[in-house]
Amino acid sequence: MTADFRRKIILDTDPAIGIPGTDADDPIAIMLAVKDPRLELLGVTTIFGNCPPDLGARCATQVLAAAGRSDIPVAIGMATRMGGDLPELLQQAYAGARGKPGSIPLPALEDAHNHQHAVDFIIETVLAHPGEVTIVAIGAQTNIALAMVKEPKICAALHSIVFMGGALGFNAEYGRGNITPVAECNIWFDPQAADIVFRSGVDLTMVGLDVTNPSTGLVLAKEPVADIDATASPLAAMFKQVCATFLDAPMFEWSEGCVLYDPLAVAVAADPALGEFTQMAIAVETQGRLTLGQTVPQRDQPANMRVCSGIDGKAVVQNIVSTILA
Numbered sequence: 581m582t583a584d585f586r587r588k589i590i591l592d593t594d595p596a597i598g599i600p601g602t603d604a605d606d607p608i609a610i611m612l613a614v615k616d617p618r619l620e621l622l623g624v625t626t627i628f629g630n631c632p633p634d635l636g637a638r639c640a641t642q643v644l645a646a647a648g649r650s651d652i653p654v655a656i657g658m659a660t661r662m663g664g665d666l667p668e669l670l671q672q673a674y675a676g677a678r679g680k681p682g683s684i685p686l687p688a689l690e691d692a693h694n695h696q697h698a699v700d701f702i703i704e705t706v707l708a709h710p711g712e713v714t715i716v717a718i719g720a721q722t723n724i725a726l727a728m729v730k731e732p733k734i735c736a737a738l739h740s741i742v743f744m745g746g747a748l749g750f751n752a753e754y755g756r757g758n759i760t761p762v763a764e765c766n767i768w769f770d771p772q773a774a775d776i777v778f779r780s781g782v783d784l785t786m787v788g789l790d791v792t793n794p795s796t797g798l799v800l801a802k803e804p805v806a807d808i809d810a811t812a813s814p815l816a817a818m819f820k821q822v823c824a825t826f827l828d829a830p831m832f833e834w835s836e837g838c839v840l841y842d843p844l845a846v847a848v849a850a851d852p853a854l855g856e857f858t859q860m861a862i863a864v865e866t867q868g869r870l871t872l873g874q875t876v877p878q879r880d881q882p883a884n885m886r887v888c889s890g891i892d893g894k895a896v897v898q899n900i901v902s903t904i905l906a
């Protein structure tokens with residue numbers, strides 16, 4: 581890597597800060613995307629997931645402000661799946677605590693986005709930098725799939741997509757599913773969208789539950805979070821606050837600490853040789869009654885993505901923390 585090269589990325593995310601019952605990994609991924617010197621963050625696009633996308637835009641704006649990067653645009657994306665519906669469990673969650681600001685004050689909505697829809701932001705930004713933009717997708721893939729449908733030229737114009745999503749079962753304990761026994765959240769949230777992305781022909785890298793789990797060491801434990809000096813910078817304070825919300829009300833009972841699912845996708849975008857990778861053909865189940873959203877290896881098909889199959893999670897976590905706090 582040369583010193584003057586920075587990979588241009590758009591971060592498509594479902595960030596929530598200070599909202600009980602949400603994950604801390606999206607805001608940490610935004611912080612890493614801003615701070616990693618190998619990346620140039622062109623914009624943040626929000627999608628439904630941890631919270632609705634308009635609330636997510638307010639959260640992203642607050643994180644960018646803490647990082648001193650209010651110049652980075654935030655565009656609000658889809659509030660539903662491509663089909664226009666929203667999973668029942670999210671409708672219920674958004675009617676409760678996950679539909680409104682929590683313990684961290686947020687800017688008003690009119691101050692929290694660039695007044696352009698995420699789908700159009702993706703299209704315009706990718707076409708403005710042909711061959712250069714990587715989308716790091718760390719939520720449902722609805723915005724990206726709709727951008728591909730609305731302007732198919734972006735498929736040839738994209739450099740690549742790195743996504744956190746899916747589960748293949750390499751890891752018997754964690755590598756199957758987290759929202760259903762066989763499906764991972766981001767893919768299950770909109771299987772039709774993932775199917776379009778997987779068949780797009782774009783250079784794809786999958787960072788799934790097989791590596792984003794406690795067995796690889798990819799856990800930000802309580803102790804290092806407690807050790808962060810919140811007076812060091814607004815970003816350090818935000819980092820600590822965001823982790824505290826998650827540690828107080830974890831989304832999954834996998835471990836004591838924050839599993840850094842989404843930041844790993846950002847880290848892989850910054851360093852494509854970060855772990856071990858396997859070329860595979862992966863399809864998405866879009867029909868199954870019990871298997872909706874399952875990511876299925878296709879033995880007889882040509883590979884359509886490189887799959888992250890091994891990482892030194894402990895080293896990755898240390899690197900992420902030191903990069904954000906640098």
Ligand SMILES: [Ca+2]
Pocket residue numbers: 593594595605606629718719842
């Ligand atoms: Ca996410």
